[in-house]
Amino acid sequence: MKTQCNLILHCGAHRVERQALHQTSLPQGSRTWTPIPHVFLLELVERTLLNNGITVHNQAHSLTHDGSRYFGLLEVGKPQENHSWVVGLRNSHDKSFPAGIVAGMIVCVCDNLSFNGEVRLTRKHTRHILRDIPGVTQSAIGKLMELWHAQEQRIRHYTQYDMTDTMAHDIIVRSIDNGVLSNRALPSVLKEWREPRHSAFEDRTMWSLFNAFTETLKGNLIELPKRTQRLHGLLDNYCGIAPVLHGLN
Numbered sequence: 001m002k003t004q005c006n007l008i009l010h011c012g013a014h015r016v017e018r019q020a021l022h023q024t025s026l027p028q029g030s031r032t033w034t035p036i037p038h039v040f041l042l043e044l045v046e047r048t049l050l051n052n053g054i055t056v057h058n059q060a061h062s063l064t065h066d067g068s069r070y071f072g073l074l075e076v077g078k079p080q081e082n083h084s085w086v087v088g089l090r091n092s093h094d095k096s097f098p099a100g101i102v103a104g105m106i107v108c109v110c111d112n113l114s115f116n117g118e119v120r121l122t123r124k125h126t127r128h129i130l131r132d133i134p135g136v137t138q139s140a141i142g143k144l145m146e147l148w149h150a151q152e153q154r155i156r157h158y159t160q161y162d163m164t165d166t167m168a169h170d171i172i173v174r175s176i177d178n179g180v181l182s183n184r185a186l187p188s189v190l191k192e193w194r195e196p197r198h199s200a201f202e203d204r205t206m207w208s209l210f211n212a213f214t215e216t217l218k219g220n221l222i223e224l225p226k227r228t229q230r231l232h233g234l235l236d237n238y239c240g241i242a243p244v245l246h247g248l249n
Contacts, residue, residue, distance in 0.1 A: 013064035013071060018042075024067035027093050034129050035093045038063075038070035041133070045089060045101065048137045049076055052145060068093040085144065098122040099129065101137060103144040119143040154232070154241065158207035161239045168193050168209050171238055180213065180231045188216040206239055 021039040029035055046056060058075035072089040088102040100122040121140045123133050172189050175181045181189060192212035201208040210231070217227050 013062040015062050018061060033125055034127055035125050036099060036129060038091050041089055041091045041099055042072060044137050045087060048141050052141050065094060069096060098124040099133060101140040103140055157239060157241045158210055159205055161206040163204050163206055163209055175234055178230050178234050180227050180234060185216050189213055192216060206235060210235060
């Protein structure tokens with residue numbers, strides 16, 4: 001199931017087409033401050049992804065403060081995989097925040113300056129940013145590749161771990177105690193488990209149960225990262241794979 005590009009816009013930013021990034025003006029830098037074009041960061045990240053065998057499936061972009069602040073999301077994946085990851089970008093021309101990259105299966109990029117994900121790297125707009133930003137980008141994508149490998153192991157365990165209704169119900173109840181779910185969200189997870197809306201999750205496995213949770217949790221993007229990490233911890237411990245993936249969370 002592929003992640004959607006959810007760019008939260010509620011502090012004045014507006015969604016734009018990619019071409020609009022070419023049209024933003026770049027202010028004059030100084031001896032200590034070197035702004036970079038928004039599209040420069042985007043294209044650098046895209047090239048680095050491609051060089052690592054990662055394809056961009058979908059993207060969303062936004063600008064605020066008369067184009068001086070940029071926020072973007074790239075939905076990325078590898079060929080022949082049924083799940084994807086998200087790379088988030090931000091850049092400013094008004095010294096409000098450094099150029100930044102986040103990457104992970106759950107990423108939140110918001111125009112109120114929250115910027116969260118499993119991988120997070122930033123670079124201030126100082127003198128040598130043009131020299132350093134390619135290395136920062138490669139480091140972020142490299143860490144994403146490590147996460148990707150670990151997550152592939154996790155998904156493989158989940159898809160091979162058979163579940164009964166009794167086991168699923170036990171985990172769903174435990175998830176409330178572990179802060180994954182609120183009490184009122186329980187019926188939604190049960191419904192997704194019993195009547196999955198996607199045929200890919202009709203098998204009675206841990207992977208199907210995980211997706212029953214994520215279908216319910218995805219509505220609250222602010223809470224999603226920490227709730228998903230708690231969910232992974234619960235499911236990993238239940239099926240005995242926590243030692244294998246202890247570094248992922």
